[in-house]
Amino acid sequence: MSRRIALLSNCLANQNAKVAEYEVCPGAVVPLLDLLRTAGFTIQQMPCPEMTFLGCSRWWQVREQYDTPGYRRHCRLVAGSVADVLERTCADGCDDLVLLGVDGSPSSGVTTTDHGTGWGGRPGAREVSLVAGKGVWIEVLEQVLRARGLPVPRVIGIGTELPGYAPVAEMARLAGFLGLAEVGGGGHAIDPERGRRILIVPDAALSQPGATAGFEAAGWGLLQLPPAGLSPEAAHLARDLVADQAEDYRRNGYRVAVLAGPESDLFARHMIDRGLAPFEVLAEGV
Numbered sequence: 001m002s003r004r005i006a007l008l009s010n011c012l013a014n015q016n017a018k019v020a021e022y023e024v025c026p027g028a029v030v031p032l033l034d035l036l037r038t039a040g041f042t043i044q045q046m047p048c049p050e051m052t053f054l055g056c057s058r059w060w061q062v063r064e065q066y067d068t069p070g071y072r073r074h075c076r077l078v079a080g081s082v083a084d085v086l087e088r089t090c091a092d093g094c095d096d097l098v099l100l101g102v103d104g105s106p107s108s109g110v111t112t113t114d115h116g117t118g119w120g121g122r123p124g125a126r127e128v129s130l131v132a133g134k135g136v137w138i139e140v141l142e143q144v145l146r147a148r149g150l151p152v153p154r155v156i157g158i159g160t161e162l163p164g165y166a167p168v169a170e171m172a173r174l175a176g177f178l179g180l181a182e183v184g185g186g187g188h189a190i191d192p193e194r195g196r197r198i199l200i201v202p203d204a205a206l207s208q209p210g211a212t213a214g215f216e217a218a219g220w221g222l223l224q225l226p227p228a229g230l231s232p233e234a235a236h237l238a239r240d241l242v243a244d245q246a247e248d249y250r251r252n253g254y255r256v257a258v259l260a261g262p263e264s265d266l267f268a269r270h271m272i273d274r275g276l277a278p279f280e281v282l283a284e285g286v
């Protein structure tokens with residue numbers, strides 16, 4: 001197993017997680033995944049803290065609205081699951097641990113977040129500004145990793161929520177951060193229309209070049225299942241967080257499928273145990 005680990009903000013592999021109007025492409029940000037794969041990273045996609053709290057129909061909110069004790073408690077629960085996965089993937093040590101946040105986000109910003117006063121009540125135009133600082137989720141995540149004695153990652157904020165997001169320049173900046181001499185394929189077309197298709201994939205498939213290439217090219221977003229080797233409690237929580245997101249997409253009319261394999265059977269059983277219908281199963285190339 002690679003000893004370079006990348007903690008990935010959920011929406012960088014699945015733009016369906018964004019608040020409406022903030023998508024930059026239909027599904028996965030494919031060149032970004034390709035850079036991580038080229039650099040030999042094991043990718044661990046984190047659950048979206050906002051999706052698992054308010055679902056995919058949530059309104060746009062500023063950092064002040066998310067900075068509540070209840071949301072911080074929710075973030076601690078999700079961060080605990082990320083820490084469980086990291087303990088497993090870093091069990092033999094880790095040469096390089098990176099975190100890809102999303103600058104501009106009230107939750108996932110690492111150098112830039114948003115700020116607004118007087119927000120609340122009926123949604124409408126309000127003043128908002130971008131300010132230096134971390135989103136609520138990133139703050140809590142770093143606290144939880146420290147408390148669990150895990151390494152604190154090097155961070156980069158991908159600017160998909162910043163004005164003037166320029167994919168080619170942003171991928172070049174990421175390539176430099178990852179230590180890649182050459183950028184490769186460059187950027188991606190900006191297409192602010194979500195694909196409304198989500199594929200749930202085994203843990204290893206996200207890091208494996210070509211494993212989901214057909215789905216990625218067709219605009220599917222990816223949701224990663226947890227790795228093997230977690231304790232039963234940790235595996236249960238991690239599957240619950242995937243199921244929470246997937247079920248919310250389904251209830252909002254998105255197409256959700258699972259990539260065929262032994263993990264799809266395990267996940268189907270998990271859904272049934274929760275009293276939920278399993279998802280359709282697809283093979284790559286369908």
Ligand code: SF4
Nearest residue numbers: 010011048102105108
């Ligand atoms: S930036 Fe963070 S909170 Fe927002 S959609 Fe992406 S993963 Fe979710």
